Amino acid sequence: QVQLQESGPGLVKPSETLSLTCTVSGASISTYLWSWIRQTPGKGLEWIGYIYTREITKYNPSLKSRVTILADTSKNHFSLKLSSVTAADSAVYYCARLGTLSGYFEYWGQGSLVTISS
């Protein structure tokens, strides 16, 4: 079955770049749309962006200037980089897969808590 697992530092300093990786098993990241979503108590669930076929990316306009999503098909994983972070970027970050040709999130990773603090 499809499984996703986030990994990366749990603590990032303000103004630095948050980096997370989502390792996928049971499906190829060369197909489907692979997404990052974050969750905070204040803003709830917030879509960050997705990558498709390794090259096509779409980002949330509110984060677009700071976000990069990349895919490494040789390792079957994709990554998130969020630059110039502040305390407001503290959240649980999820990777997820969109359903085939649809816009709902069919599979989710367990989530990775990232705290922005000096």
Place this chain on the structure above:
Amino acid sequence: EIVMTQSPATLSVSPGERATLLCRASQSVSSNLAWYQQKPGQAPRLLIYGASTRATGIPARFSGSGSGTEFTLTISSLQSEDFAVYYCQPYNNWPPFSFGQGTKLEMK
């Protein structure tokens, strides 16, 4: 971006009873609506897509209905494992994606 409003924010229901959760869209999303369940410390889990189609492995006590701007998630006979937070998500025109703010279903 479509704004989703879920009500109530918190719903208190006894085990074995029926729970009805509402989700309203700021504009029509046709039947392009999904529901998710989230338990503490876990990721959201897809329950319903297409407004009324249960995802794989979801028990029949979960049902979704509605189209356009008004949607309902019904849990026919609450089990202890159903107490959680529920989110709706439209997907008629994406990206971007948005989610409702959630309804917390708690045990009465």
